Amino acid sequence: MPSFVLTLLLGSCLWATSLAALAEPVADVPTVAGISLYDAPALPDDFSHLPYANPDAPKGGEMRRAAQGSFDSTNPFILQGNPADGLNHVYDTLMEASADEPFTMYGLLAGGIRLDPDRHWMEIDLRSQARFHDGHPVTAEDVVFSFRLLRDEGQPFYRAYYADVDKIEALDDDTVRFEFSDNNSRELPLILGQLPVLPKHYWDSRDFAAPTLDKPLGSGPYAVESLSPGRRIVYQRVEDYWGRDLPINRGRHNIDRLVYDYYRDQTVALEAFKAGNLDLRRESSAKNWATAYDTPAHEAGFIKRMVVPDAQPAGMQAFVMNLRREKFQDRRVREALTLATDFDWLNEHLFYGAYEETDSYFESSEMEASGLPSDPERELLAPYRDRLPQEVFDTPLPAPRPEGLRARLKKALGLLRDAGYEIRDGALVNRETQQPLRLEFLLYDTQFERVTLPLIQNLERLGIKASLRVVDVNQFLTRQRNFDFDLILGSFPQSANPGNEQREFWTSDYADAPRSRNLIGLQNPAVDGLVDSLIRADSRQALDNAARALDRVLRWGFYVIPQWHLDGTRVALWDKFGYPQPFPEYTFDLSSWWVDPQRASRIEQRQRGER
Incomplete structure (x- = not known):
């Protein structure tokens, strides 16, 4: 692309x-x-x-x-x-x-x-x-x-x-x-x-x-x-x-x-x-x-x-969090939300074992980041060290997660408490504002109701008040284009040769541009710089290194709740x-x-x- x-x-x-x-x-x-x-x-x-x-x-x-x-x-x-x-x-x-x-x-x-x-x-x-x-x-x-x-x-x-x-x-x-x-x-x-x-x-x-x-x-x-x-x-x-x-x-x-x-x-x-x-x-x-x-x-x-x-990368299909809304500004909150998905249960009970879980924005390709950063990746990441989570540099990918949904929800609740939330009368509320954490999932396809409802039930176990709204496709597109959503079903397709389209996916210039594909609302100088490095790559190896570095930053940002893919x-x-x-x-x-x-x-x- x-x-x-x-x-x-x-x-x-x-x-x-x-x-x-x-x-x-x-x-x-x-x-x-x-x-x-x-x-x-x-x-x-x-x-x-x-x-x-x-x-x-x-x-x-x-x-x-x-x-x-x-x-x-x-x-x-x-x-x-x-x-x-x-x-x-x-x-x-x-x-x-x-x-x-x-x-x-x-x-x-x-x-x-x-x-x-x-x-x-x-x-x-x-x-x-x-x-x-x-x-x-x-x-x-x-x-x-x-x-x-x-x-x-x-x-x-x-x-x-x-x-x-x-x-x-x-x-x-x-x-x-x-x-x-x-x-x-x-x-x-x-x-x-x-x-x-x-x-x-x-x-x-x-x-x-x-x-x-x-x-x-x-x-x-x-x-x-x-x-x-x-x-x-x-x-x-x-x-x-x-x-x-x-x-x-x-x-x-x-x-x-x-x-x-x-x-x-x-x-x-x-x-x-x-x-x-x-x-x-x-x-x-x-x-x-x-x-x-x-x-x-x-x-x-x-x-x-x-x-x-x-043979193309699988890309990322996910529930996208809208960073333009205050509730998603804290990385700990975003990470907690990603822990509430139970892919193994979905794959067994709803998907007939057809899918593989998605981790990477460049899934199923040489551009997918794994393990610790290589020396060329570290060189690309080094100028942004002060702006990035330490895990980008010292924690291998895929990100470690507790085994089993119960253990993941326990970790999620700990992250939410660290972010300033507590349980009151069964609801998760912000200790400072006293406001409950409410989320709305926006869909246009009724087929996705059956995979969204189990996630909502898991969030409710954390005290999060989550709801599902299914609208016709035209209303969905209007709200997507105007960034009028909490979480939306989105995808970031990739080709074997990513390049200029990455600007519109991730960079600051497109965070508030109407109808842009920066659904997340990312405005991160590190991401902007890594996208430029990817575009400037003058060899296949340089492209792969830049994509892996970008992949690490996006994954440790916990901007989406990843879903699944089929090759x-x-x-x-x-x-x-x-x-x-x-x-x-x-x-x-x-x-x-x-x-x-x-x-x-x-x-x-x-x-x-x-x-």
């Missing part, structure tokens, strides 16, 4: 002159078809198709999937509104990632890429045949316009992503040049490859910052065919898509219609799938996976289930699809799937017979 950092200010005219000299293009910089974070791309410049794509895949058919909640906008780039699912299908980016490599980007709109060996600048030659759906050519001016529009008026993470871009300019109609304020972020050129290019001639006469339900204009493989606000959106494959025969696209975008039907509740969506009204479903519930698919259609082989392996994606589907075997190693990529006409016909005949 990508990375964020504050743009460095030039200290003097002399330094500015020096940097400009470094940014001068080198005459012999080669033009290439792809770039990678550390190593060379796995594929040669003249590759014919991605190794996991089937260039002979048939075109046609449809894929129907469920979306949750509602939508009131077709602009996915702004703060306002709830955008519809699937809008990424409409827009081409400068480059496209390979799902079979950790972080490599190959040209999409970009027909050629020139990257300064010292990473001070990058130039991109656009493909002359690139067109928006209305026939207008995609130009360098569209790229410049899109970059500035997203950075200045888009969601906060764009500002973080592009913070180190010092200058962008169109050198001619087909060539755009990016100049970087420094070369500390190795992944910045790849992040810029993810830039969605918007049509300047379309947006010039429209208010970009306002939600809209107009059908958007893009240059991608699909266009919006129809929509019913809050209920359904349908995308139609563009027959004359300009990029259909490019090597990066050959064997991809095979399905004619992509349908997203909206459901308020996952239980209803599951029943719709089993009834044949949806074609594919990612299953998030271990209980459903174990019990809900025992149907005649499954027994007859019409419904298949599979777990698609995933793979559970997928249930009606058996009408073809897909690559083996699956690509790093990303679950539905764009390389296709509808098998014979199997689809067999399923349609069965479903017609049932009706």
